[in-house]
Amino acid sequence: MIQEIRKFALVLPIAMTSLVHVDSKKLRNFLMFGGTTWRESIPDRKFYPVSVGCRSDRRQKRRDSSIAEGSGSADVSSFFPDQKEKKEWEHSRQGLSLSEFLVQMMLPELDGSIEMLPVAALSARDYDEELQLHIKELQLIEEGAQRLVSRVRRYLELQTKPPAEKRIAIIGYNYPPGEGHLLQASFLDIFESVSRIMKAMKQHGYMTETYSGTELRERFIQEGVVNPGIWTDERGSDS
Structure with missing residues (x-):
């Protein structure tokens, strides 16, 4: 997904081991006021945060969204369906359960996120005889990932499109x-x-x-x- 976005935009991956102990002030200064080479290379200092995965801490989510709001950008979010494996998700007529909808879509939207799209889901890979359990791995949901890439492209195009x-x-x-x-x-x-x-x-x-x-x-x-x-x-x- 990152490789697809790199075809039309600069991408700066930022990985965090914990969402609870992130210093939002340092992150904001790094992204908005750092004066680093990568920051100066972006016209008008415009960027779109794209987040992947669950956001369990709403206070942290609000701080992340405020960074996007302060920069005049959008917090484009995504998630992993955690109650269905990939095959089950792809054939499900229901989609998200009520609890998943509340956590993965409604609450992030209230906190300022947009485009809550499923981009990956768990899929059984191997069966461990000793532990007697299936080892699972995240696999890309192509439709959701491609839609997210397309939406990011269109939002970036809007930044330079004349109002008329x-x-x-x-x-x-x-x-x-x-x-x-x-x-x-x-x-x-x-x-x-x-x-x-x-x-x-x-x-x-x-x-x-x-x-x-x-x-x-x-x-x-x-x-x-x-x-x-x-x-x-x-x-x-x-x-």
């Missing part, structure tokens, strides 16, 4: 859930907030139209720019 060429999706939620609460939230004017975001984006070079909060509301409700049928007339439902 970027495509941005703004997601608004209905609260409480239901068609009658379109883009509503407690104590927030979502339409006006989206309007201001679009205006700020246009000022920074993004190719977007600008609308007032009232105009956005009319476009969504009166012009039927939504999926639910109760907001659309017959022409809107046909399209």
Whole structure:
């Protein structure tokens, strides 16, 4: 996986024997302010931490994510499914169990990680007659590894892509859930907030139209720019 990333980026492997006793201040200074040759060779000092394996210490995970946040980068994470062997994982319709989902995906995401992808799983290698147990080793999950490499490549491309060429999706939620609460939230004017975001984006070079909060509301409700049928007339439902 590292060799694939090296085809389009510099890679600095950092291995740790323990996540609990890592000095985050020293790591931050080394990555962001060290002034070393490898650091100076990276334009604008941009980098993407890519972590592999389990993160059991949430406090350490938050400190690791803060390093990425402080550098304007993303903490791209990955994990090893630990309750299924590779063959079982590849043929499983369920995927992660509930406990695995909470530990391997939800908690890291809350701490700032993105792209939680399975990249390797245990596989039986030999059977030890003396110990009467199967010796297992980690084997690459090709699909997950290739997807992680592809995502890292695309994130790096975004760093140099002009804003006018970027495509941005703004997601608004209905609260409480239901068609009658379109883009509503407690104590927030979502339409006006989206309007201001679009205006700020246009000022920074993004190719977007600008609308007032009232105009956005009319476009969504009166012009039927939504999926639910109760907001659309017959022409809107046909399209």
